[in-house]
Amino acid sequence: MNEQPKPKKQIGAPMNRVDARQKVTGAATYSAEYQLPNMTYAVLVGSTVTKGRLTGIDTKAAERAPGVLAVITHLNAPKPPSPKPEGKDPSQPQTQGNPLQVFNDDKIRFNDQPIAVVVADSWERARYAAGLVQAQYAKEAHQTNLEANADKAFLPTAAKKNPKHPMNDYQRGQVDAYKTGAVKLESEYVIPTEVHHPMELQAITAHWEAPDRLTLYDKTQGTLATRRDFAKQWNLPEENVKVIATYVGGAFGNALHSWPHESAAILAAKVVNRPVKLMLTREQMFTMVGYRPYTWQKLGMSATPDGKITGITHESIGQTSTYEEFTEATLAQTRMMYQSPNVTTRYRLAALDIGSPIWMRGPGEATGAFALESAMDEMAYLLNLDPLEFRLRNYTDEDPEKNKPWSTKFLKECYKLGADRIGWSKRQLKPGSLRDGDWLIGYGMGVGTFGAHRGAATVGAQLLPNGTVLLQCATTDIGPGTGTAMTQIAADTLGISPDKIKFELGNSSFPKAVTQGGSSTVNSVGPATQEACLALKDKLRTLAGAAFSTAKAEDITFEGGQTVMRNDANGKLPLQIGLRNNPSVKVSYSDILRQNGQQNVSATVEAKPGGEGQKYSMYSFSVHFAEVRVHQLTGEVRVSKLVSCADAGTIVNEKTAGNQMKGGAVGGIGMALMEHARIDDRFGRYVTKDFADYHVPVHADSPAVEVAFVNQPDPHVNALGTKGIGEIAIIGVAPAIANAVFNATGKRIRELPITPDKLI
């Protein structure tokens, strides 16, 4: 008898992206690429002052320009029925206050705030006419400098209102205990404003299909969040708003919020009663779609001479706008990463005349980790200890903040993997010990962590007459490869080949799911996919006949699509259901459908977290090791080697997961060495307005990043064992590089980015 062929396991395999071909051939359609009949094009006009009032706006010349259909300003804009949605929905970013309403009043709150939108029959004509709009302002004094406003920093309103809010001051043990420690340090750190700048510009195509039905082709990380925001704004039932984001060309967080240009496009489409396409310029990407906020931090730490931390105090002031309070978890890692009987954290905001920030990859944690992990290195140096050894002496086997066991923590394993691969043993305690000609060589490490978040998600699964399976979910894929990972999970659950499975996403009409953000997609949508597939199998076996419905679940095989290699034949296995102990009993999927007179079999299942979060502290962990070369005369820094190791639970796809880690590492190089959005405070305007001034790493700045995963399932987060990767990929990279620079040069740079001028 023939051996039953074993299907190849897909979870873990380095499967190619399911949409790779569409993406590289240009067949994938992004939000600016939808062509609707009667399309019109919109261009925003921005304020050239930073604060004040519009006293006049002359749109005549623009209105007369060829092809112009409308020029909309606060003077003639229709007011959406609900102009002030509350910004307090828990699935919204943590903002308090009201997202900016465009063209709602004459008030200028930040430079480049949209003051008009010009709609024309071509993009070029709209752009030309936009240049003809003339505005007059009554200027008021503005504030765009955080340091100058540090004395006015305040506790976020959400924290003031709710003593349990995580943005409140945190205290364990004695207040500011570090001040009396045996060995102590106190350092200040600054990270400047960084801008997400995904390759795809922010764009939307808005189409009122009927006076009360709106379709948006929009760059968003959450089709449902966007639907909810604009349904609310226009007082429509949610089902009347459809949001499509099939492909998103990167976002890094900047599509986690509803922004002024989206409102402007929807308004404009209402006015001209035709579909409107609006795409921001790279310059506008600096000013109105969020950024990583400029943050000042102070970190005090004390330790015993033998390297036990006795106190940490971590304070930060992050910038926000005057109309929204954006908060992020800058101080979270400090509270849970290392043992310390005494920990104090204080989080404050400074409201400036600037657009609102928004989470940027590894959001507050990446900012906070720069201070914490730099301070760890500084303390290790003071103690004359290897920084890895210092971290091991302060390792935590349970969460010291919540006093709960970790669901899983394999950070020690990560340390070992990374240290071996970077060649940590070459590192010398004394800075400046290693060199290659004029290049000084140094090694540094930085640790990152991020909550293993999971939310509710629903996936719909259908078996189609041709025997293939279609899965649908409203979640988005901004680049990590969500569709690919879900296909792998479905393939393993169903026992059929991935090419017989299609996973559709990025559409608000599909079953509900979380916004793609906070490294939570696989954690949330993965189990929903798995359960929907299980439910589908269950239905199938009921329909397949008595032999199957009465058999024990483990005796039933689902298979198909895989290429089978046998002595006698080389062929594709049909999609079929069978019995393990009786291979002659088999029914193909298409027969099941036919016999039951059904077009398809479907199952829609919601999966959500249970009480595991009460019992365990659930986090992903990462450590990054950097080898840098610093030129002793020119101060140039080159990252010559970067090793990133992660404990992210089960790795669903080695290739896409590795790709996430590498992308994060490159983002970290940018954060450490070059990214800096600079404002001239006299004008409140950015002087870095394009990629010639705002540098992100090029290939020559990025060494081949080595990635290693512990790949141990976390049995508590979900049944798949995943914990999330996107954020920990960048958290801790910048301090690893800064620490390596110190090890190479003896220079401690506490203000990012580490540019040559700071090292000579």
Add this chain to the structure above:
Amino acid sequence: MNQFQYVRPTKQQAAIEAVAKDATATFIAGGTNLVDLMKRGVMTPQKLVDINRLPLTRIDADPGKLRIGALALNSTVADDKQVRARQPLLALALNAGASAQLRNMATVGGNMLQRTRCSYFYDTTMPCNKREPGTGCGALEGINRMHAIFGFSDKCIAVHPSDMSVALVALDATVQVSGPKGNRSIPFAELHRLPGDMPQKDTTLEPGELITAVDVPDGPFTKHVHYQKVRERASYAFALLSVAAALDLDSNNIIKAARLAMGGVAHKPWRLTAAEQALVGKPATEETFRQAATVAMQGAKAFKHNAYKLQLGPNTIIQALKTAASAA
């Protein structure tokens, strides 16, 4: 972007006349600088005279000099066998500029006439005497990290951004120009000017003058050359500061002749003749280079955000000379 006319003459004289007769007309070559400036409203020509049909792309290897056509592409010149053999410093400087894609579009004439990257110049809502004389210099008390330490005026502290020009000034190149009044040659060091009271004027070219070629005389600098460019990332960034260095060494490692110029420090590529003299006759050692670097920096003055250049300048000179001296 404003509306404009576009013409593409095939005769040099027609091109010159088109620009000479119309104060709002301008030449366009690769367009990699001009089109960007037009998109932002920094330059608003009413007429573009495309010179790409003029026969100015040749690189002629004449005895005693190379004559490089104004329309030769940056990438073509950098890869040219004669250029690499006779003027390797020029090839190095060209390859240090921009990206491969841009070098495939950018011409030699356009490169030397590219305009400053000062952010205030690029933003039409900000004051800038170069863009709009009389509005003030936004950079003077603004974010002037990238700005000049030599030869500036209180009207403008911008720097000339070209890498190629730094090599050309060091190599004593000559620019061939054809204009409404006929042909003339301009020593490369006299092509760009200092801002003085007229920062709007980058060069000494007269209206309608077309650059037709640049001549680079042969010299002894075929081996010990280096272009050291310091920037904020490994590639595809303008120089914080750069140094073109060329040495002629005898068998005892004594410097027979030297050329030295700096980029990113002034409104023009900055030739360091005094430092060159300080090198000649001395052994090619770090000590000699250090002394020359000190001479080179005399008279430098920094602003709020560019004081680092006072240190980066001499360091980069030393590094460039060290690398040049050891080039095999």
